[in-house]
Amino acid sequence: MAIRVLTDTIGNYPSLLDPTRTPVDLTLHTTIGTDNFQTKSDLESKPYTSIEEKLGVRIHIGQPIGWSSFVDVNGVLSQGSKSIENQRDNTDMAAFNRFGGEIAAGQVYTFIDDKIRIAFPFGAYVEAGYMTGSMPLGLGEYAGMETPLYYSGVGLNPGIDLTIKRKKVDFGFGLYAKLGIRGVGLQNQSPSGISRAVVGRSWGVGLRFSIKPHLIPFHPTDNTLANAPTTPTSGGNYQVIGFAGDEQYHRIRMSGIIRSLTVNTHTPALRAPGVNGFISQGHETLVRESMPSEYRNYDYLGLISMGDATDIAGDEELDAFLHTQNALVKADPRHRILAYIIGNHEVFHSGVVRSGNSYFGLIGVLLNLQSKERTYEKDIHGIEVGGVENRLTKKKLIDQIYYNFYNHSPQPAYLTGYNAVNYQVNKGRWVSWKNTDQVYQDIWKQESDGTYNALISYREGKMVDSVQELMYCSALKMDEFNTPKGAVPLYFINIDSMDYMQVTTKFGAVQGTVSPIQIKVIWAFMQAMLKLNPRAKFIFGSHYPVTSIYNASLLGPLLSHESVIAFMGAHTHERGFINLNSEQYAIKYNIHRRTPLPQITVSSIADNYEMGWMKFGFDDQNPERLVLEFNYRNLDNLTPPGHDPIVDNEIYQLHDDLTSNRKAKEYLDDKKIGALTDLDATLSKQIKLALDLIARPGAVHNLIVTEDTIPTMIADTQTFVRLFASVIKMSLSESQ
Structure with a gap:
């Protein structure tokens, strides 16, 4: 494409x-x-x-x-x-x-x-x-x-x-x-x-x-320009960047009710043991080996991390991701991360639920948690990540981004006052948002490697969760190309789609958001770069695609600017390509422009073992036309290892364990819980069984732990022991 x-x-x-x-x-x-x-x-x-x-x-x-x-x-x-x-x-x-x-x-x-x-x-x-x-x-x-x-x-x-x-x-x-x-x-x-x-x-x-x-007319376009045939790969001035996202490293100390067998059996998004077991190997293999062979002759700049490196927002998961990333950089420094985009699984438990201060509504009734001492954080999230202190927050994640990639602690710009017209940093003088030069100086900081970072604290210490307190976006200069009409710099801007400054997260969230403040901050960066060179171009990227952002219409003014040439997203775990300036989306998101605006959605490493590679630059055949070429690559594109009857037999024996959690049902002593997890049970039967469990004091929490969670852990442990023993056996067989 x-x-x-x-x-x-x-x-x-x-x-x-x-x-x-x-x-x-x-x-x-x-x-x-x-x-x-x-x-x-x-x-x-x-x-x-x-x-x-x-x-x-x-x-x-x-x-x-x-x-x-x-x-x-x-x-x-x-x-x-x-x-x-x-x-x-x-x-x-x-x-x-x-x-x-x-x-x-x-x-x-x-x-x-x-x-x-x-x-x-x-x-x-x-x-x-x-x-x-x-x-x-x-x-x-x-x-x-x-x-x-x-x-x-x-x-x-x-x-x-x-x-x-x-x-x-x-x-x-x-x-x-x-x-x-x-x-x-x-x-x-x-x-x-x-x-x-x-x-x-x-x-x-x-x-x-x-x-x-409409005071400003819409100019929808078709996909003719955006879906142009693949350009010749020979000649031209090209660079290559990799896009990897939704790795969702899974490190779980103990399953709480949310990840109990009951939920695992019915919810495919909670992955089978075999999938979680090979995320690090799949991640490393894809980055090292999946770049298309025709791209290897061009300059490879590095990786854009599209978010959701973790699964249940745990510190150990982020450590595991960084361990793999450091191994990749050690093997080849070009595998460095150019921009780290924050995703929902790094901020919310399982990507949707915030720890919060107390249970609410039906969940509080079902779990029989009426005491103020009991919280979702302590009873569920904390249990799964090995303690409340191991829960990953947006603040802790940003600290790790700065320490690992920029070698210093974050220094946010504290907005001690702001409204739609003006803002104030560190209780200083009030500045108009229209003064984009001053906004750029106050908020954007350039790192030693050339990256631009913008980190804002909206209300230091006043918010329940740092997802509402902090906004982090970044930018980098991908390259600057010389054309007959002059230089064309190309920038990548990382949008924080976990910016909930104006949206409550008391109960978690299922969509991304952006704030009007972030829009103004990004606009200031664009204006600064356009003043340096009016021919500058920009590629936007965020974890959530535009189509999954709750208040995406706020992005309309930015996406309307003709200097913005593409939007990169992830989150959906599916390949995706749409033209945001088609009539269907332009009206929906308030986009007013004359040229197509492609949105490319990167697939998932965790579920699909797939990443993307972008070749960008100018073709010799048309030196005034910038070309972006995106290529999806997964493990199926790589050469599979050899197999023999021994390997085939091992895979056959492990198939059921790798693809489901049903083996854990063998360890259930409570027949009613076992019946509740039965996929063939009718809805009325499941409701009747669930109501029976609720009637028991503490059943939906304590009983599930003893009769459901622990057996699940036993079965998972046995599965992984067998799994890795089989890996060793198959490796030895292949080496003979």
């Missing part, structure tokens, strides 16, 4: 996409609903009811996802009536019109920002205007209004909005409610000559319809 990219930028970058500006959107809308008004002194219980119509504009201020602000400016028209046959003058009906204006302001939380956007606005409103017609308004009498009555009011207006995002215009509809107080001034409107004001409550519900034309 090859990608060709023109070296000259096409089109101008719209200033409205500048990541340092606060996004402002205008949406036209109309609403129709009911308005009810009732005074305390009215003799009858029925309110004055009217059909209310509004026409106005919503000004949305802030990011497209998460918390932001809005202001609504509306014109209001309503027509209503009320039966007043019980009033003293026996008039049958009061009829009235209301004309006015309304201004509402508040906060909106956008829960989903996809092709369908779901948002929950909540704010306060003020209203004012005049009324005409006839109504008693609590006077106990009926009279026509000879002059308009002026009114004003305040209240609250929650709602829910759904927006369908399209290429040229977005369409939306939603529900809203209002609850407030309204006052009407009366000036000698009745025969009795009474002059006063009447105050009552107002409320209503309605439907809201909106339309938002």
Whole structure:
């Protein structure tokens, strides 16, 4: 697979996409609903009811996802009536019109920002205007209004909005409610000559319809350019970089309930023993031997680690990964890691669950853990990694990255104050994010090997978990190519998709996130490099692909810049290639550009024993076109070892042990737990058995450990003993 990219930028970058500006959107809308008004002194219980119509504009201020602000400016028209046959003058009906204006302001939380956007606005409103017609308004009498009555009011207006995002215009509809107080001034409107004001409550519900034309047009592209045929490998000026990710080194001291036999039997993501046993060997073999032979004539620069080097966020797992990495560098210094990207399995237990402070909801009930002394960290994560002190956190991981690759401790920039407009480092002066030169100087630091690091501490010591406290991204200059029109530098930027500064991780997470602050920091780096050379190009990379990042639309302004030529991701454990500037993704992620933007997803070493190799540079046939060529390689591409009847027999004997955990069931004494792990059991039977276990005090934790976890460990240990004995036997047989 090859990608060709023109070296000259096409089109101008719209200033409205500048990541340092606060996004402002205008949406036209109309609403129709009911308005009810009732005074305390009215003799009858029925309110004055009217059909209310509004026409106005919503000004949305802030990011497209998460918390932001809005202001609504509306014109209001309503027509209503009320039966007043019980009033003293026996008039049958009061009829009235209301004309006015309304201004509402508040906060909106956008829960989903996809092709369908779901948002929950909540704010306060003020209203004012005049009324005409006839109504008693609590006077106990009926009279026509000879002059308009002026009114004003305040209240609250929650709602829910759904927006369908399209290429040229977005369409939306939603529900809203209002609850407030309204006052009407009366000036000698009745025969009795009474002059006063009447105050009552107002409320209503309605439907809201909106339309938002796009100020910046979308320019989706097909994959013709991005999927160009493989270029000739002879000639040209090329370099090679390896991409390895999702090694997920597995070092487990003792299985807790999450990794018990019950879960292992039903969840393929928790790997069979045979897979975990050979990760280090597979990792080392792939890096040393899988580079395509046609790439070996070019300069090999090193490796990009795409994240998830560990499996259950344990210190020993990271140590094992670094041990293999150090052995690779010792054998060939070119195998050095150029950039280390943080993944979810290095931060969360099993990639999704944060240790936290206490159990929650159903898990707390199931585990019978009502005491404040019992925590997920102590009972599950800590057990599996050999103690709470061995739990890997984002802070500990960043410490190891700096110590192992840059030979010094990390020195984060402490943001002691920040908002959408300005920031403050170490309680110094406030600086505008628009001052990208100063942002670059304050936050980006260049290491002795040329790598650029940006490490931010949002709230030192104030966050429950360092995943919300620290943001780490980096960049490196891959090369600089000389072309007839001038030099073209190419940079790789590592995006921290575990940046949860604005997103809670109390219960863990299943998607990556980025923060608006990180977007501004990366933009400052891009601006600094583009000032050095306007022809600079950038490749982005993060553990999560764009398509797996919860608030990926925040990346839209960066991905819209034509100097960004590709995005590298991992996490899915599958090969992947899409054009992010196709209509399907451009609208979804707010990408406005004229050229394709390929996203390449690197496969997994742990599950597929596969990595990727990128050849990049300029072809002699077209010296103004930058070429990226990506090649997936796995162990199947390598020469398999010889085999004979002895080897075949050993593999046959070990097959069941290597591919499942069912052998552990032989050690189960509790028949009900054994039945619960039966793949053939019906769902109703499994629920019945589970409820029976829950009824026993402490069963789901203590009983599982004694009747499930320990037998599983025994079976796994026996499997690995047999496994490595067979490896030795097969190696000796092959050497004969």
